Amino acid sequence: MSLKAKLKRELRFFRGLNRTLGRIRPLSPESKTLVCDDLQAAVEHWRERPAMTFEGRTLTYGELDAMANRFAHWAKGAGLRRGQTVALFMPNRLEYFAAWYGLSKVGVITALINNQLTGAALAHCLNISGASNCIVDGDTSPVFEAARDQLDRPMLQWVLGRAQGDQRDLAQALKSCSQLPPDRSVREDMTASDTALYIYTSGTTGLPKAARVSHLRAQLYMRAFAAATDAKPKDRVYVALPLYHATGGLCGLGAALLSGGSVVLKRKFSASQFWPDIVSEGCTMFVYIGELCRYLVNHPPEEDETRHKLRLAFGNGLRPDIWPQMKQRFRIPEVLEFYGSTEGNVSLFNFDGREGAVGRVPRWVRKRFNVRLVQFDAETNEPIRGTDGFCIECPPGQIGECIGRIGGDARSDYGGYVDKLASEKKVLRDVFEKGDAWFATGDLMRQDGDGYFYFIDRIGDTFRWKGENVSTGEVVEHLQAAPGVREAIVYGVPIEGAEGRAGMAGLVVEPDFDLAAFGAHVERDLPAYAQPAFIRILPQIDVTGTFKHRKMDLVAEGYDPALVKGALYYRDAKRGYVKITKAGHEKIMAGAVRF
Incomplete structure (x- = not known):
């Protein structure tokens, strides 16, 4: 540069x-x-x-x-x-x-x-x-x-x-x-x-x-x-x-x-109506989540998409692969990406439009921001602490959990949840010194040498799909209430060309399990974004020594019929759950199947 x-x-x-x-x-x-x-x-x-x-x-x-x-x-x-x-x-x-x-x-x-x-x-x-x-x-x-x-x-x-x-x-x-x-x-x-x-x-x-x-x-x-x-x-x-x-x-x-x-x-939101609305209403800005932008990019070209008066798009979750496509194809002069959480106290803005970054804190203004990244252990799901008992800040390039110092001013105030116990669980104490308190965002990020922050993934059992956070615990509860389901495990899997992770469920079922009835149960009891896109039938669910479900191997196998043993299905918008064949898997990987 x-x-x-x-x-x-x-x-x-x-x-x-x-x-x-x-x-x-x-x-x-x-x-x-x-x-x-x-x-x-x-x-x-x-x-x-x-x-x-x-x-x-x-x-x-x-x-x-x-x-x-x-x-x-x-x-x-x-x-x-x-x-x-x-x-x-x-x-x-x-x-x-x-x-x-x-x-x-x-x-x-x-x-x-x-x-x-x-x-x-x-x-x-x-x-x-x-x-x-x-x-x-x-x-x-x-x-x-x-x-x-x-x-x-x-x-x-x-x-x-x-x-x-x-x-x-x-x-x-x-x-x-x-x-x-x-x-x-x-x-x-x-x-x-x-x-x-x-x-x-x-x-x-x-x-x-x-x-x-x-x-x-x-x-x-x-x-x-x-x-x-x-x-x-x-x-x-x-x-x-x-x-x-x-x-x-x-x-x-x-x-x-x-x-x-x-x-x-x-x-x-309607991808087909978006650009006609923008043009007819003379809009100069729109607010987005990343999935909205992906829908627009995947939609067939139309005349209105470059006839607008837009000067800025602002929002969160815009992925690096979509960012340049959106700016260039739709001729949007500026994109303002930000990061924040409803209950937390960390806010970041990418004011200068570095593609892929959720925000920036250069060294020369570091003291004016309450955000830091600390080293994180993915096995224990906790920050790593040194021999002195304090957390270890990540150097540039290292992935860690994003945390925000809790203070008494407007920007560092932590409101938390209505549930006081749930609020306290999100607070890390004695992080860098005795008596300090920091909000744990639950998000993994890395920061480069210029101060830009890049979102990596969510920690724990929540994954993001269709612009919503999906709690696996809640979905499991609904799936296990379905007739013929003995046990369920839920996790997120990536889909080529889609934002976030789609839900996949591993089921241990009874002999009389009815897939069509299960599909109807899912559609009735869960919002669209939480309905599993993929189902696999398991003989049993492996657990750790502390009786936690083992997900890593299941996530690695994904929905590839060459790797998965047993019945494997994907959710078709019209036909419900359909068996995945080798040809079907190839279509999914090529982005030819809509979820």
């Missing part, structure tokens, strides 16, 4: 870093300014400007705020008090953001429930939220009803749509509520450290956990992305990611709504 190119790279990094740090530096856990105050300030500044467009309908900042105020007054009228929780179980729609924004104005916490969940997993998320009221719409109401008998406590169901039986008509209730802001006195003694949202994450094991998102953390996400993207009032941000995730619901919305820009919201 020439000296001129290096200087240009450093200037881009410096400008992005200073812009972002300048926007988030005033934040403090003790501050009386909440996330709703940030949003209210934006409303007052850009009241008449378009704020959000969804399925042909556009709301101005003032109209979106009026909708939020109705939710705030509805909560007060329903007897909800500060610190109580409302569960929000809906797909993307105009009312989604307005609901939690409005509830935050009266100190009510919103639990953002993944609208792909069903059955026991849904009931679990509703139970741990502590909510006594749940907001649904016509799509999610039947799913809620199906899980109702698994709830720990009675829960009122408020429907944005036609109400039946003991359901409450929320649309009608909102009509009778005031559009004016609620009195600020209801939250006058609240601080930014109070909880605003629960956002669910699979973590590394077990059922989904509710990450506690304080007003401070929500502000950090929204302000950081408004600054990092250098968003302006003329920007229009395309958001096709689910709003129950922080990437779409906080990062994507924050970039637009704290800058006077507009959000173009989609119910869900």
